[in-house]
Every structure is written in C-alpha cells, then in structure tokens.
Amino acid sequence: MTEQISRSPERLSSVAMAARILREFGKHSTQLGVSQLARRVGVGKSTAHRIIWTLVQEGLLEKVEETGLFRLTTTMRSLGASAETAQRLHEAATIPLDQLRQKTAGTLHVAILDGTDVLYVERREGPGAFSVFRAVGSRNSAHVTSSGKVLLAFLPLESQRRLVQTMRLSPKTSRSITSRTEFLAELARVRCQGYAENRGESQPGVCSIAAPIRDPLNQVVASVSVAESVEDVDRGLRHLIGPLVETAARISSGLGWNQ
Template identity: 75%
Template sequence: MSTTAARGAETLTSVASAARILREFGKGNAQLGVSQLARRIGLSKSTAHRVVWTLVAEGLLEKVPETGLFRLTTTMSSLGASAETAHRLHESATIPLDQLRAVTDGTLHVAILDGVDVLYIERREGPGAISVFRAVGSRNLAHVTSTGKVLLAALPPEQQRRTVEHMRLTPKTPRSITSRSAFLAELATVRRQGYGENRGESEPGMASIAAPIRDPLGRVVAAVSVAARVPDVTVGLRHLARPVVETALRISAGLGGQR
C-alpha cells in the first residue's frame, strides 16, 4: 500500500472511531470516561484518548470538571434534539398538511427556530407554488417570516428581549420591520392573537401566515405556515388564519399535546 493510501485509510479509521464514540453518548449515557469508551468500542486506551481529545478540540465533546468524564457539548445536544424533533414533526404533520393543502394553493411549511433563523423541515407545494419559497433544509431570517414571528413570540420574555437585541433586523423589502421596539410590539400581537403574519416583508407581493405547534408540555417547538402571492399585502392571508391554526392544533395533538 502506498504512503498516501495508508494515510487515507488511517484517516477513515479515525473518522469511524469518532463516530462510534459519539454514538455511545446517544445511547442514554450522559457522561463517559476514556477507559469506558475504549472498552465499549474495542479501541486501545491511547487511541480512544486521542480521538476523544480531538472531539474536544472540535467542540463536539467537553470534559466535566466535577467528574473528570466527558459529555456532548450543548451544540451536539441541540443537534440531536433538533433531529429528534424533526422526525416526530414529520410523522405528526403528514396528514394535517395534506388536509391543509386541500384548502389552499399556497406553499406549506413547517419550521423550527435555529438561533435568529427559521429552518424549514417540511414543505408541501400546491398548484400555485412559487419557486422562491424555501426548500426543506433551507433557512430564512426569522424577523421577516410568519413562522419566525410565531417562534420568537413564544420565547420567555427575557430570552425574547435578549434575542431581539442581538438580531440584525436586515430589511429584505421596504415593508420589513427594522425597529426593535416595533418588532417587539409585533411579537406581542402575535402572542396575543395566536398566529403570525408576513405581509410583503420577505418578498415583494408575497405573504404568509403561521401558527404555533406545541409539544405535550405546551411548549412551542415549531410553526406551520401557508405562503402565497397576494393582490394586497396589507391584507395578506388572514382569511387562512383559522385553517392554519386548526392544522397547528392537529399536529400538536399528534405530538401528544392537547387540542
């Protein structure tokens, strides 16, 4: 075997070892030591030590000072939680989204909050679907979307204030909200009325309306929306408020929440 091929094989082996170590933390083990990991996945202690500290350097694992053991960082835990949430939402949203598609030509989305962005995890296209609307896995600025407004409106007041303070309210159209005080007032309205609207704030001539999806504890974990071109962005898609809210309630019920 050539030197290059040998190095490539060694690199692939290291990647596989790192993946196996990370998987051990996904089996309900909050904290693990190097010796435990070495035994569980059949590595020498020196190899396990090297891989673990590489994962620490990359921000995927961290050492717990009190125990001397290792655990997933907040970033990795959040990724796992997001993946699990997306899977559960997919199962719960399929039928309600198909039912909502029967009453609108717009594009349907389910989105979750990721920092100050919304991440789209479900999409349904109707006959009037527009290619500019976001595909599954894409992101958009939360402050110019109906789903983003719903998700931000559900944050605890202090967390919401801190989040908005650190947001760049970059305008995407002349109708985008760029004042923090105006945006906080908009979030208060969304929370009060139970749905959020984007009236030409993300794309000219387009509107969307969204409602919150809740888990069994009543926490807002996602939002469902309809987006479409409209003749009057000041009116938007308010006529779809009721079916969108009903769809959100059905999805929430699928997650184990109460209607």
C-alpha cells in the same frame, strides 16, 4: 496521487471510530471514561484516548472536571435534540399538512427557531414555489417571516426581548419591519391573536401566515405556515387563518398537546 489514495482507508477508519465513540453517549450514559469507551468500541485505551482528545479539541466532547469523565458538548446535545424534534414533527405533521395542501395552492412549511433565524424542517410545495421560502434544511431571517414572528412571539418575554436586541432588522422589502419597538409591538399582537402574518415583508407580492405548534407542556416548539403570491397584499391570506390554526392544533395534538 498513489500516496493520497493509500492513506484514505486509515483516515476513514479514524472517522468511523470517532463516530462510534460519539454514539456511545446516546445509548446509556451521559458521561463516560476513556477505559469504558475503549472497551465498548473495541479498541485499545491509547487509541481511544487519542480519538477522544481530538473530539475535545474539535468541540464535540468536553471533560467534566468534577468526575474526570467525558460528555457531549452543549452544541452536540443541541444537535441531537434538534434532530429528535425534527423527526417527531415529521411524524406528527405529515397527515395534517397533506390535508391542508388540499385547501390551498400555497407552499406549506413547518419551521423551528434557530437563533434569530427560522429553520425549515418540513415543506409541501404549491404550484409556484418561492425562492425566498426555502427548502427543508434552509433558513430565513425570523423578523421578515410569519413563522419567525410566531416562534419569537411565544418565547418568555424576557428571553424574547434579549433576542430581539441582538437581531439585525435588515429590510428585505419596503414593508419589512426595521424598528425594534415596532417589532416588539408586532410580536405582542401575534401572541394575542394566536397567529402571525407576513404581508410582502420578505418578497413583494408574497404573503404568508403562520400558527404555533405546541408540545405536551404547552410550549411553542415550531410553527406551521402557508405562503402564496397574492394580488392584495394588505388582505393577505386571511381566508386561510381558520384552516391553518386547525392544522397547527392537529400537529400539536400529534406531539401530545392537550388543549
């Protein structure tokens, strides 16, 4: 036990140094060499070399053969972009979500697409929160959620088809869509009408609707949704379509979208 404790500061020091090296790539340059990194973080070149190659082996950095320098891997760049997107969405969505919450007892979410899942980045709970509609940082299958349908519907059509082909359309309820042909037709309807519905497809008796959030280039980067327990699943939450679409437009405007 004593030996394990005595080594802890050394291990933590190495982690801290690795973190400092990774942060350097977000400051000025996208590609950096060993000598540059050693100088910037204030360590010897041999120490920097060992840490950098450990980060390469862990898939966080990669060496660019053409320049001999190092850069963040695609995974790390994507994580950075996702974090930035989540922060921008938080800032743009806060007031519109709080105002929409005054019009419904449902649970509100802002979500982004992550592979074939939706990733929830904002949440406002209603009086009865549903376990199937997860907390911030959690995910759900895109094909059984209104958020997922919106995010898939507005992808470029070729990208959409390729992604749907990789999906396992496993049913969550008897209402879940499990046919790729039917699902693609559903996405076409969503794209045409400008919003998506989930009528008991994730959980019996629970419906949700979602609308797209757009960036300054008119690309759909997220969705805003409301989920609620209903008596009439076929009717769903149609009375909230107008307020939800308006909320999506306001969040989009906060991101710089100009209708």
